[in-house]
Amino acid sequence: MTTTQNESIPRIQAGKVHALTQLCREHYRLSIQVPNLREALPGQFVHLCAPTNDDSHYRIVDDQDDSHHQDWAMLCQTPMLRRAFSIAAIEKTSDGILVDVIFRVVGKATQWMASLSPDDPVSLLAPLGNSFPISSTRKKAWLIAGGVGLPPMLWLAQAMKQHEKQATLFYGAQSSQLLALDLDKGTPCSTDATQAVLASPSLAASDVPVVISTDDGSVGIHGHIGDAIEAHFASTAPDPDNLIMYTCGPERMMRFVADFCSERNIECYVCVERAMACGTGTCQSCVVAITDESDPQGWRYKLCCAEGPVFNAKTVVWDTAP
Ligand SMILES: Cc1cc2nc3c(=O)[nH]c(=O)nc-3n(C[C@H](O)[C@H](O)[C@H](O)COP(=O)(O)OP(=O)(O)OC[C@H]3O[C@@H](n4cnc5c(N)ncnc54)[C@H](O)[C@@H]3O)c2cc1C
Ligand code: FES
Structure with missing residues (x-):
């Protein structure tokens, strides 16, 4: 169930769709095959997007210029930032590793995910975040x-x-x-x-x-x-x-x-879920207020992507959550 603890395995993996199954009216299960994956544990998440070999459309577009309207259409169809999804299952196969996510269609990225077909390429940044601690005493x-x-x-x-x-x-x-x-x-x-x-x-x-x-x-x-x-x-x-x-x-x-x-x-x-731009602790967009006795106000912001998403419930300061 867990994969190899190996820092030499790249965190960005070129994956491809293994299967897409509709679970109910708005939820889908997407199984992505990747060649390899660092060790992952329940609670961790992936950051995924459509791969792009051609970045030429990522440029400033002049709305007044008709010749760029096609670029706009492309931008609107392909999600620019990765989106976070909790890992629902991991399975090793003879062809690599299957990483499953379950998603609800709420916007552009999840619409794109629901339109995928087997073998379509998906770029996966994984695994990210921490995991649920397992108690040694509580049964x-x-x-x-x-x-x-x-x-x-x-x-x-x-x-x-x-x-x-x-x-x-x-x-x-x-x-x-x-x-x-x-x-x-x-x-x-x-x-x-x-x-x-x-x-x-x-x-x-x-x-x-x-x-x-x-x-x-x-x-x-x-x-x-x-x-x-x-x-x-x-x-x-x-x-x-x-x-x-x-x-x-x-x-x-x-x-x-x-x-x-x-x-x-x-x-x-x-x-905890927060809107995440980078997923790797760089952009500071995903803060969660967590108690910290060493801080004069008794709490400080932690990054949901890098220090979470799993937190001890008694440390979360809900009232200051953005
Ligand atoms: C660590 C983590 C794990 C996640 N796991 C899952 C998962 O397993 N399955 C799943 O379906 N989604 C999950 N999400 C949420 C998912 O990443 C977002 O809903 C994502 O923005 C969807 O992209 P979109 O382009 O389809 O929608 P967007 O266009 O990005 O958003 C559509 C609507 O959803 C709202 N929204 C976006 N992100 C969030 C958020 N984090 N919380 C509340 N509202 C939001 C937006 O404000 C907007 O109204 C997770 C988020 C995080 C941070
Ligand atoms: S998403 Fe960028 S710091 Fe957390």
């Missing part, structure tokens, strides 16, 4: 995903199995049409938050049951995933010293999970 792990925060949790679920942890996935989505998870038709997810069910074939392989909630009640529990977590915690009464939580998704949801854990003294890690 139970709750993985809490909201919306497009699901991908890193799928890879983490596999890692939990390898580390012999007892993991449960909590996944909240807007509706069944925006559910990026495969579900077993013969094993429906419960509408009772106290019941975690092996309802997803891909997670069943890692022995990870799921609790699903949807805002409109079209699948699983009707309501917010936070309500499901509270109900599941109340009914199963896990020992807080034996439990660790990991979360990724909308900031409001992660903040709820962080507060829930803080009130019960449960260790918790959040995977």
Whole structure:
């Protein structure tokens, strides 16, 4: 599952599309084949874009000059900056390494990604960022995903199995049409938050049951995933010293999970998203406020791309987040 720890492997890899699968109305799984990859762990991300052998269209364009309109069209079709995507899975094959990402179509880059075909070229800068710490003592792990925060949790679920942890996935989505998870038709997810069910074939392989909630009640529990977590915690009464939580998704949801854990003294890690231009700690565009006792104001900005995206939940200063 992890790849070779080798600094000599270039971080920019010329990849090609292995497969593109539509998972639901707006989510796709893109599997990219690269010749090689440095060691990567759950929580890390890739920065990807269309490769360009010809940079001649990256020049100042005079809007008044008709002859440049074709260049404008090209610029608008090809995303200029790389975009960040959490790694959802990594698999070694005889032809190289498959890196999977799951994305929701929200803008130009994701529209381009949804239009790709097998063998199309993709440039991958990877792996970037830090990873989820694995506890040596806590045996139970709750993985809490909201919306497009699901991908890193799928890879983490596999890692939990390898580390012999007892993991449960909590996944909240807007509706069944925006559910990026495969579900077993013969094993429906419960509408009772106290019941975690092996309802997803891909997670069943890692022995990870799921609790699903949807805002409109079209699948699983009707309501917010936070309500499901509270109900599941109340009914199963896990020992807080034996439990660790990991979360990724909308900031409001992660903040709820962080507060829930803080009130019960449960260790918790959040995977934070910021708009990222460079992805490598140069442009300073991706700051997150993190507590720092040595700083006079009690906190300082850290870079989400280079010092995150995973942070200990109790160190995140949510109110100052940009
Ligand atoms: C570390 C990291 C991991 C990520 N993992 C995933 C993933 O696994 N799957 C996935 O679908 N997306 C993920 N994202 C978000 C993804 O990178 C952005 O949504 C990206 O901008 C999409 O590019 P686009 O050109 O399609 O849309 P854009 O044109 O860039 O943006 C479209 C809309 O989304 C908003 N937007 C852009 N970036 C963000 C952001 N970071 N947070 C909130 N709103 C944003 C914009 O303001 C705009 O309204 C991740 C981001 C980070 C930083
Ligand atoms: S994206 Fe440039 S410093 Fe983080």
